[in-house]
Amino acid sequence: MSNLWAYLAVGIIIGLVVGIPTTYYFSHKVSSSISVVKPNVTSSSSSSNMFTIGAAGTLKFSFGAMLKKFANIYHKIPLGTPLFKGSEEVAHDEKATNEFSVVASADTTSIPSILFPTTASYEIAFGTTQMVVIVDLQTKAGKEVYTLWKKAETLKPYTSQWNQTWKEIFSIIALNPSSIIGVSNPFTDPSGYQAQCVLKLAGLTFFDNSSYLYNNVYKNPKKYYMRNTEIDLLSLMATNNSINFILSSYLSNAMPQVEFYRSKGVNITYITLPPLINLGNLSYVPYYHRVNVTWTELGTSKTFTCNPVVYTITIPNKAPNKEAGVDFILLLFSPKGQTILKHYGINPIVPGIVYGNYSEVPAQVRPFVKPVNQTTLISIFK
Numbered sequence: 001m002s003n004l005w006a007y008l009a010v011g012i013i014i015g016l017v018v019g020i021p022t023t024y025y026f027s028h029k030v031s032s033s034i035s036v037v038k039p040n041v042t043s044s045s046s047s048s049n050m051f052t053i054g055a056a057g058t059l060k061f062s063f064g065a066m067l068k069k070f071a072n073i074y075h076k077i078p079l080g081t082p083l084f085k086g087s088e089e090v091a092h093d094e095k096a097t098n099e100f101s102v103v104a105s106a107d108t109t110s111i112p113s114i115l116f117p118t119t120a121s122y123e124i125a126f127g128t129t130q131m132v133v134i135v136d137l138q139t140k141a142g143k144e145v146y147t148l149w150k151k152a153e154t155l156k157p158y159t160s161q162w163n164q165t166w167k168e169i170f171s172i173i174a175l176n177p178s179s180i181i182g183v184s185n186p187f188t189d190p191s192g193y194q195a196q197c198v199l200k201l202a203g204l205t206f207f208d209n210s211s212y213l214y215n216n217v218y219k220n221p222k223k224y225y226m227r228n229t230e231i232d233l234l235s236l237m238a239t240n241n242s243i244n245f246i247l248s249s250y251l252s253n254a255m256p257q258v259e260f261y262r263s264k265g266v267n268i269t270y271i272t273l274p275p276l277i278n279l280g281n282l283s284y285v286p287y288y289h290r291v292n293v294t295w296t297e298l299g300t301s302k303t304f305t306c307n308p309v310v311y312t313i314t315i316p317n318k319a320p321n322k323e324a325g326v327d328f329i330l331l332l333f334s335p336k337g338q339t340i341l342k343h344y345g346i347n348p349i350v351p352g353i354v355y356g357n358y359s360e361v362p363a364q365v366r367p368f369v370k371p372v373n374q375t376t377l378i379s380i381f382k
Helices: 004-008 032-036 057-073 087-097 110-115 140-154 160-175 190-207 212-218 230-240 251-263 282-288 322-332 335-343
Strands: 053-056 083-085 102-105 122-128 132-136 181-184 224-227 268-272 292-297 300-305 310-314 347-356 369-371
Touching (some): 053 087, 057 335, 083 087, 087 102, 102 322, 110 310, 132 251, 181 190, 190 212, 190 300, 310 347, 322 335, 335 347
Antiparallel strands (some): 122 310
């Protein structure tokens, strides 16, 4: 941690992001110009083309609520069944089928790497969330971690006692032989490699060794269960208590999922993480970039950069109903849409940040976005 404070001093999001230390995530003040967003009264209002969403699984709840609002506004637009899966799975499906009116991802790389330039030509970063850990309170390890986390919440950050408490938390999660972790597959779901980033950052921050926790988990196949998405992991945790902790988890998904399972009598919760390791604060990009992860599966290796968790959206080049896609994005940036995002733990990026071919962004959307080269967010897209 010798260079830690040098990185903490770097504020790369001046005027765009406001940090809220007490909750480890930030909010944005929505521009007053958003209030003038009106329905896009183009052919979308009478189009017979199906409007279908393909999106990251962790957008299921926020986009589900958005779709209900959308259906109330645009009664005549036929809605297809939305697909919520791993971001890379959705992108590959779109590349093969051209069936979605909008595609949304939980990172900034899935859409460009799979869909650019033939299937899509731009993406808009519209929100961020943070990594959290879902905890099974029906297990001894889960109870211990939750108790320690509540203690850490009362301590002043970066003090020796605070550091020691977080060291104990990750010792139980990653070093205790009896603790079993649930993670997503990095090749199908961004939260898979982002969970690996969290472990490396926690190792760097609390043990002065970025590989220490990571190696203890990922070099021991008996230490973890891997599934395509965190939704599969939650089902596994809820049904047989075989997983103590789920590391591949976003606040945007943990909030509604924990509420759902607790209503069914399943005693689980989630804990938030310090901004140094939660991939949820754009001001810490230089620190996140101190680590990266490489995953190999079936002879194929891929290296992932540890970036903040940023949600992006695009209207594909051959979208079956582009006008409806425009209407959905306008709703996303409207006060109602922003309220929905915040309710599900997603912090809006206002204005949205466009990566790729800005000239292809629909004219109706441009008042609410700007190209990445006009912002301080360029490092997120590298």
